[in-house]
Amino acid sequence: MRKNAIIAALSGIGLVAGTLLLTPAYANxxxxxxxxxxxxxxxxxxxxxxxERIESLLVTLEEEARALETIALQKNEEYNQAIDAKNEMxxxxxxxxxxxxxxxxxxxxxxxxxxxxxxxxxxxxxATDTTLELLFNPDNAESLLFQMSMEEIxxxxxxxxxxxxxxxxxxxxxxALELEQSRIExxxxxxxxxKLYQEAQDAADAVIAKxxxxxxxxxTMMEQLAELKDTAEEIERQRxxxxxxxxxxxxxxxxxxxxxxxxxGEPDWAQVETxxxxxxxxxxxxxxxxxxxxxxxxxxxxxxxxxxxxGVYIGWHxxxxxxxxxxxxxxxxxxxxxxxGDLIWWSTESxxxxxxxxxxxxxxxxxxxxxxxxxRTVRIVPVRYGELWPYAGRPTASSN
Numbered sequence: 001m002r003k004n005a006i007i008a009a010l011s012g013i014g015l016v017a018g019t020l021l022l023t024p025a026y027a028n029x030x031x032x033x034x035x036x037x038x039x040x041x042x043x044x045x046x047x048x049x050x051x052e053r054i055e056s057l058l059v060t061l062e063e064e065a066r067a068l069e070t071i072a073l074q075k076n077e078e079y080n081q082a083i084d085a086k087n088e089m090x091x092x093x094x095x096x097x098x099x100x101x102x103x104x105x106x107x108x109x110x111x112x113x114x115x116x117x118x119x120x121x122x123x124x125x126x127a128t129d130t131t132l133e134l135l136f137n138p139d140n141a142e143s144l145l146f147q148m149s150m151e152e153i154x155x156x157x158x159x160x161x162x163x164x165x166x167x168x169x170x171x172x173x174x175x176a177l178e179l180e181q182s183r184i185e186x187x188x189x190x191x192x193x194x195k196l197y198q199e200a201q202d203a204a205d206a207v208i209a210k211x212x213x214x215x216x217x218x219x220t221m222m223e224q225l226a227e228l229k230d231t232a233e234e235i236e237r238q239r240x241x242x243x244x245x246x247x248x249x250x251x252x253x254x255x256x257x258x259x260x261x262x263x264x265g266e267p268d269w270a271q272v273e274t275x276x277x278x279x280x281x282x283x284x285x286x287x288x289x290x291x292x293x294x295x296x297x298x299x300x301x302x303x304x305x306x307x308x309x310x311g312v313y314i315g316w317h318x319x320x321x322x323x324x325x326x327x328x329x330x331x332x333x334x335x336x337x338x339x340x341g342d343l344i345w346w347s348t349e350s351x352x353x354x355x356x357x358x359x360x361x362x363x364x365x366x367x368x369x370x371x372x373x374x375x376r377t378v379r380i381v382p383v384r385y386g387e388l389w390p391y392a393g394r395p396t397a398s399s400n
Contacts, residue, residue: 047228054221054228061214065207069373070387072207073346074357075200076289076298080318081355082193083290089186096179103172110165197289204289204374211375255366255383258334258390268396272341274310275395279303279361279369282378287371292317297371297378299359303343306361307395314395319345319359326393327352338392340364345389362392 279302285295292301300319307314315325323345326332338344340363345356360370360383368383 051225051228054225058218058221061217065210065214065375068203068207068210069375070357072200072203072373073299074348075196075203077300077319077355077357079193079196079200079290080298080300081320082189082196084316084318084321086186086189086193089182089189093179093182093186096175096182100172100175100179103168103175107165107168107172110168113165200289207374255335255385256388256390257336260334260337261332261391262330264331264333264394265397267339267341267394268398269341271307271310271312271396275306275312276341276361276363276369278309279306279378280380282371283369283380284377286377287374289374290317291371299371302371302378303359303361310396312395314343314393319356322359323356323389323393326395331394331397332391333394335388335390335392338362339394341396342392342394344368344383344392346384346387347389348387356389 282293282295282297282302285297287298288296289298290301291297293305297305300317300322303322304314304317313325315322322343326343333339333342335344342362344360344362346358347354347356349355358370360368362368362383363380366383367380369378369380371378372381
């Protein structure tokens, strides 16, 4: 049952991962040529159309990059969960190995004990038949009857020891079989984890390539916009970044709200500031799949180590696991009540038990610190409301 559950779960992850990778191939953006730009400058209507066309292409580039970023985050989380399943099974194999060795020793000791008892019985057995002795020497009846009862007791004890030896042998064989099956499961889980790692790495590479491509194309289009509008490229870049921010805000106009689940205490501010100080020291450092320091990070790696620096355990290297730990400790607060230092998550699922593919540290005033994706470094940015889970977690609140 355990094997089937783990393999089914990992196979499901692999299926999802394969599905996510089958994204449509992006067409090369049809941005204007230098000749088109020059021609459009001479015609007001053509200029406006061309500006609209370029700005539309910029929006497309941003959307494509963000879609790939989400896939990369999801795959990183799937890989982290697969590693946990592998570690769990490896620990089981190690424990079973010790139990098998102990059980085999006990079975051998029981076999030797039984052999010693049987040998002793043969050595001590009287050559005189007890029944005949009773018949011809009735005066010895009492002592002989006592001898019979002792023989019966010894026989019963020998039978019990014999049965115990059989049981220990059967237990040793059963444990050895379980160990063999667990080793097979471990090999299968390791293979699945390796497959997920490769898929996650491919997704990360795709993000890096797409962002690099987008930035090159953006630079070309910014130059064209500046020429069409007779402005500086830097001004156009700032304008487009402002428009992108406005589009993100328009897509999700407000932060999610949720009802209170239970009472959660105030944060331990000293621990919060220690965690944030540690995370802030990593600003500008690279995002790497499975990174947990000292100078490369992924989303759950930096949250785990930041709170570890404050002496707080928030769960192992997984956004989902960290969510589950705080949920299990009853430390979830509605996002509208989030305070500085709380953890926030993103998920495509609506169930409380669903996977969370990204985690960040909330800084207050709508800002957060995160290790975002393979194309970006550790940074402080406004909270993104799209797919934001409606509950934050408060690691430093006292347990209820």
